[in-house]
Amino acid sequence: MTVDEPVKTTKTDETDWINKIWNFLTSLKLIVILLLILSALSIAGTIIEQNKPLQEYYRFYQPGTVALFTKLGLFDMYHSWWFVACLSLLALNITACTMDRYRGIMAGMRKKNLILDEKLSKSLQNLTTIRYALPLDAVEKKMVELAGKGFSGKHVVTPAEDGGSHYFFEKGKYSRLAFFMTHLSILIIFLGALVGSFFGYKGYVNIFEGEMVSQLGTRAGKIQKLNFQVKCNTFHAEFYPSGAPMDYRSDLSIVQNGKEVIRKTIRVNDPLTFEGVTFYQSSYGGQPDQVAIEVVNRDGSVKGTVTAPFGQKVDIPGVADKIGIADYQEHLRMPDGSEGGRAVDVHIFPEKGGEVEAWLLLDHPEYDKQRGSDTYFRVKDLKLKKYTGLQVNKDPGEILVWLGSILLIAGIMIAFFMSHKKLWISIRTDNKGRSELTIGGTANKNRNAFAREMEHMIQSLKEVS
Amino acid sequence: MTNSLLFGIATFVYFFAMVLYVSYLAFRSEMLGKVASLSMLGGVVVETAAIGMRWYESYQMGIGRAPLTNLYESLAFFAWTFALIYLVLERKFKIRTVGAFVAPFPFLIMAYASLNPNDIQPLVPALKSNWLISHVVTCFVGYAAFAVSFGVSFLYLFKARSEKRSPKSAGSFWDFLPSSAALDEIGYKTIAIGFPLLTIGIVTGAFWANVAWGTYWSWDPKETWSLIVWLIYAAYLHARITRGWRGKRAAILSIVGFAATIFCYLGVNLILSGLHSYGG
Numbered sequence: 236m237t238v239d240e241p242v243k244t245t246k247t248d249e250t251d252w253i254n255k256i257w258n259f260l261t262s263l264k265l266i267v268i269l270l271l272i273l274s275a276l277s278i279a280g281t282i283i284e285q286n287k288p289l290q291e292y293y294r295f296y297q298p299g300t301v302a303l304f305t306k307l308g309l310f311d312m313y314h315s316w317w318f319v320a321c322l323s324l325l326a327l328n329i330t331a332c333t334m335d336r337y338r339g340i341m342a343g344m345r346k347k348n349l350i351l352d353e354k355l356s357k358s359l360q361n362l363t364t365i366r367y368a369l370p371l372d373a374v375e376k377k378m379v380e381l382a383g384k385g386f387s388g389k390h391v392v393t394p395a396e397d398g399g400s401h402y403f404f405e406k407g408k409y410s411r412l413a414f415f416m417t418h419l420s421i422l423i424i425f426l427g428a429l430v431g432s433f434f435g436y437k438g439y440v441n442i443f444e445g446e447m448v449s450q451l452g453t454r455a456g457k458i459q460k461l462n463f464q465v466k467c468n469t470f471h472a473e474f475y476p477s478g479a480p481m482d483y484r485s486d487l488s489i490v491q492n493g494k495e496v497i498r499k500t501i502r503v504n505d506p507l508t509f510e511g512v513t514f515y516q517s518s519y520g521g522q523p524d525q526v527a528i529e530v531v532n533r534d535g536s537v538k539g540t541v542t543a544p545f546g547q548k549v550d551i552p553g554v555a556d557k558i559g560i561a562d563y564q565e566h567l568r569m570p571d572g573s574e575g576g577r578a579v580d581v582h583i584f585p586e587k588g589g590e591v592e593a594w595l596l597l598d599h600p601e602y603d604k605q606r607g608s609d610t611y612f613r614v615k616d617l618k619l620k621k622y623t624g625l626q627v628n629k630d631p632g633e634i635l636v637w638l639g640s641i642l643l644i645a646g647i648m649i650a651f652f653m654s655h656k657k658l659w660i661s662i663r664t665d666n667k668g669r670s671e672l673t674i675g676g677t678a679n680k681n682r683n684a685f686a687r688e689m690e691h692m693i694q695s696l697k698e699v700s
Numbered sequence: 701m702t703n704s705l706l707f708g709i710a711t712f713v714y715f716f717a718m719v720l721y722v723s724y725l726a727f728r729s730e731m732l733g734k735v736a737s738l739s740m741l742g743g744v745v746v747e748t749a750a751i752g753m754r755w756y757e758s759y760q761m762g763i764g765r766a767p768l769t770n771l772y773e774s775l776a777f778f779a780w781t782f783a784l785i786y787l788v789l790e791r792k793f794k795i796r797t798v799g800a801f802v803a804p805f806p807f808l809i810m811a812y813a814s815l816n817p818n819d820i821q822p823l824v825p826a827l828k829s830n831w832l833i834s835h836v837v838t839c840f841v842g843y844a845a846f847a848v849s850f851g852v853s854f855l856y857l858f859k860a861r862s863e864k865r866s867p868k869s870a871g872s873f874w875d876f877l878p879s880s881a882a883l884d885e886i887g888y889k890t891i892a893i894g895f896p897l898l899t900i901g902i903v904t905g906a907f908w909a910n911v912a913w914g915t916y917w918s919w920d921p922k923e924t925w926s927l928i929v930w931l932i933y934a935a936y937l938h939a940r941i942t943r944g945w946r947g948k949r950a951a952i953l954s955i956v957g958f959a960a961t962i963f964c965y966l967g968v969n970l971i972l973s974g975l976h977s978y979g980g
Binding site: 266273281480504516641648683 | 892913927932942
């Protein structure tokens with residue numbers, strides 16, 4: 236650089252600062268501490284349950300604590316500004332380190348020092364000289380064959396002034412690139428996550444059997460319109476005899492411009508993707524379409540029957556009260572924790588007094604008797620409208636995440652299990668007419684294993700006759 | 701059922717192996733050491749048969765699934781992986797003396813497993829996936845490698861202290877163990893085996909989660925803890941490049957890493973709740 240003296244001093248001051256920041260960003264200490272801080276913060280997020288409704292937090296914590304934690308973002312800490320700041324610092328750190336190491340890594344891959352000269356010889360720990368009574372070309376031929384076994388790459392021969400030759404072998408040159416693979420992969424994964432959060436959405440939709448939807452509610456609380464319609468043809472849930480779930484499946488159709496484009500039965504672990512939007516089997520449920528309820532006297536005689544459509548109040552025959560169907564459950568959990576089976580939730584609106592809630596169990600028709608009123612109810616007939624609950628996901632960043640993951644795994648494998656090995660062999664005829672071979676090598680990683688490999692090769696070379 | 705009987709025998713053989721490894725260290729007889737390794741191998745062979753039998757029996761019951769899906773099965777599989785990986789590393793790095801510190805694990809894990817219900821239950825829909833085996837196996841082999849590194853690092857701390865105190869105490873108990881430099885190196889190499897496997901385990905898990913739940917990462921406690929483990933070992937690997945962090949600090953990080961691993965494996969299921977609560 237040609238810079239005038241006075242300018243230089245001010246520049247040095249500035250570069251000094253830049254150097255300091257640069258050294259901080261590329262220091263190993265920063266990365267180690269950052270990784271440990273990130274793990275400590277993540278622990279906090281597993282102890283405090285994340286993204287629960289506020290009222291649940293009030294059950295566990297004092298109101299003051301809840302207010303404080305909300306302010307600090309501790310209830311959604313993985314998206315809090317300070318967690319994101321740590322991740323950003325990590326990304327910055329990775330970027331800086333990659334830039335810092337770029338030149339050195341590229342230089343390490345360049346072919347230089349092709350000749351086993353005096354300076355190089357001094358730096359090699361395993362330098363060995365072997366002398367043979369064989370002619371030079373015989374030794375040369377054997378040597379190339381032996382060395383070629385461990386160093387499969389193309390070797391470079393440089394003729395020497397004394398009539399001999401310098402051989403340079405290498406292997407695993409590109410393993411030096413593993414650094415870029417492992418570090419850039421993390422940035423690619425971050426980028427994928429960012430793309431997903433900006434250009435994708437996650438949502439949820441319930442579709443009744445035989446019905447169609449063309450929009451859904453996202454987790455962010457927005458309505459997302461689709462360019463097509465999704466129809467649920469049928470939904471099935473199967474259970475093991477123990478009651479544990481065996482299979483959930485929905486027969487879905489994608490309808491575009493009034494035509495069915497795709498039809499597929501989705502299951503848990505087997506979703507349907509159309510135009511980048513994926514539909515996952517997530518839950519299911521039923522809503523009573525119409526329930527026929529018998530009004531029974533305590534002596535067991537039937538007083539009358541009422542048919543109630545879901546959500547409407549209807550008069551109960553012979554009684555002044557009204558009744559409405561509020562809910563339905565496939566597997567009702569009883570107050571004592573046992574399984575109640577299919578159950579209809581009815582609200583009874585007496586002429587005087589407040590509304591009463593009761594569960595009518597389909598498998599235990601006399602259950603409502605325990606309410607102790609003059610008449611009790613039992614379900615006579617239930618017309619159920621089943622629906623499938625689908626998780627919907629559009630994530631254009633996903634492909635980057637997988638790309639980054641594969642790059643990461645490949646990079647780690649290469650970084651741990653491969654090294655850049657270099658081997659130099661010089662051969663010449665010495666002043667007594669013998670063939671003389673000098674060998675030495677280095678590896679950038681796993682030097683103990685390389686030393687054994689070298690020992691082995693030197694031994695085989697000694698045995699050449 | 702035959703599989704339970706075989707698991708019982710395997711537990712007993714692991715116990716025997718543990719006693720032998722400890723006596724090997726106490727009496728320092730090469731013969732005892734060989735028998736210790738052989739009995740550990742015997743335990744692995746019996747347990748392999750037990751796992752195979754359980755798999756076969758599940759087919760006979762009309763369920764037909766890999767025996768990797770509840771706490772009992774996962775513990776049994778962990779003990780098996782642990783013993784197997786330990787034997788491989790013992791052979792590779794010649795660390796039989798470490799056995800006394802590592803060999804108790806398979807027995808203890810099996811003993812703990814036996815306290816859990818061991819009937820073969822059919823799979824819930826979320827677990828019916830081809831990713832099950834690759835995800836579980838890579839994670840567990842990774843855990844096992846970390847466990848061996850833990851044993852070695854633990855030993856390193858004692859050995860380094862005794863070397864500092866009396867550099868030339870020929871014939872002492874500590875002399876029988878590998879040098880602290882060798883232990884440091886082995887501690888690193890075992891993590892170098894475990895780390896790529898854990899990475900694959902996390903990635904296959906993310907891929908599976910994406911297929912099953914529609915999201916590759918949801919900060920579920922299990923996911924988060926596996927990330928914590930990954931971050932700690934990533935810190936270890938970076939720390940070890942700097943000279944000042946080799947030896948004692950690296951050994952401590954390896955021990956902390958394994959503590960996090962155990963929490964990730966058991967603590968999350970037993971204490972925290974989340975999507976992964978199959979074992980609890």
